[in-house]
Structure formats: structure tokens, C-alpha cells
Amino acid sequence: MSESPNLLEINNLGCDFSIRERLGWRRRVLRAVDRVDLTISNGDIFGIVGETGSGKTTLGKAIAGIQRPTRGAVRLSGKVVSSVDIRLPKSVSAQMQYVYQDPGASLDPRWTLRRSLHEPLVIHSPRSSASDRENSVRKMVTAMGLSPGLLDRFPHEVSGGQLRRMGLARVLVLAPKIVIFDEPTAGLDVLVQATVLGLMRDLLDQFKLTYILISHDIAVVSSICNRLAVMYGGNLVEIGPTTQVLKEPLHPYTRSLLASSLQIGGSRLTDSLEPLNTTAPRGTR
């Protein structure tokens, strides 16, 4: 079988939840994600933007294999890795990493940072030697701009920014192909946002990564992503190169998202209208 040119292909993906009616015990089906078709190429920084409850996190988790889809399939390099009846195998799950809003917060407060950073390698490469693991961990911590000396400390003994970087190091030490960031800059002030986005960019180049970036903030997504999808009510209503989506939004929801973002922080958004990759096709539904 010839290898697909797309790193990731998502076909007709859907995720339903069974939820209880407001009154009584009857249940109904909520289509959190429906009929999502997407292709992501090597090196893409692909943004998914939409309002709260539009299904961004559910979609991200379904792609990463954390949420089992109800319909459709996810293919990595042409091979089905997740569908209704296929659960992401361990060998593949290391290749697609999901990063929660603050990756530092997921580090165990009772463990030294060294133990937390070794742990994913112990799970995914159980035959690796302790010294090989230590080398990989030190290399990654250094790439994050941190001193390996910090590895002897506990989470409460480093700064918030250092902890966030340690959390990211824990994800990247597995050498994933695709990293899915869920709201990586939410709750940060604009200067720290810029630092986090700058670090993400550096790591992408250094480790040849591909990103999916989930955010409710179209200005943040536009500042770093070369392609953008707009999510509304569980559907991707618009997909295209970032510059085109910003300049010529096709869907009314995208237009209203842009209008409200321009009112809040217009200069940030217009700054990101610099030419990015405009060659990829776009569409709306």
C-alpha cells in the first residue's frame, strides 16, 4: 500500500454523548462532534477555533484517542488508528500527544520532576535503560531552556513558567509526531502568551513536529497557525489557510467571530494578516 501524503486524515468523525434530560430520567443524544473531515500535513500548525461548547475539546480528544469516536475514523500515515471499534494502540498513542491547558498542573506534586519526566518513557519504552532515559530527559529539559539541575526538585519548588515547560518536556520526551494543544494560552497575560507561543514555534522547528491548536481566541490561533478551522455546533463550518479565512471569511459565524475579536483586540488580529501558507485549498459547509 502506498503511503498517504497526509500525516493525519480524519473522515466523517462524530462523537455522541448520552445526556439526561433536564427533568426526569429520560436520556437524549448530544452530537458534540459531527461529520468532521480534515487532513493535516507534516509541519502544519492547524488551528481549531470556536465558541465554548462547540466541540473543540471533544474533537481534539477523539483525534488523540482519548475519546472513542461514535462514527468515522482517524488515520495516521494512512493507517486507521482510531474508529468506533479500534482503540488507539499504545505504540501509536505516544505519537499523538494531547496537552491540557496547563501541562505543569498534571505533574504529581509528590514526585520529583525527574521521576515525572522519566515515567512516560518507562511506560512507552519499558526496555530502555535508566541512563538512556536520563539522557533523553536532560536533552528535552535543556531544549526547553531549563537547567537539568531542576529535575531534583518537586513541582512546588519551581516557578509557574518553569513548571509549564517541565510539563511540556514530559509530553515531548516521547518524540511524538503530532501534538494537540488545548487552550495553551488561556488565562495568561499577553506577554506570557507570546512567550508560550514563541516556545511552541521553536519546538516545532527543532523537533519537526505537527501541531493542532485548539482555542476560543481567533487572535491567538491566527498568530501562529498556517491553517484554520472554525467549529460551530459540532461541525467544522470553515477550513482554509489562515490568511484567507481572516481576509475573506465565507461562513456567517466566522464573520461574527472576527467582528467580536476585532472589537476586543483588533491590532493583534490584523498583525497576523502577514502572508502565511496560502496554497492549501479551503472550504465551507
Ligand SMILES: Nc1ncnc2c1ncn2[C@@H]1O[C@H](COP(=O)(O)OP(=O)(O)OP(=O)(O)O)[C@@H](O)[C@H]1O
Ligand atoms: N463527557 C461528556 N458527557 C456529556 N456531554 C459532554 C461531555 N463532554 C463534553 N460534553 C458536551 O459536548 C459539547 C462539546 O463540549 P467540548 O468540551 O468539546 O466543547 P469546547 O468547544 O471544547 O468548549 P470549551 O471551549 O468550553 O472547552 C458540550 O455541549 C459539552 O457540554
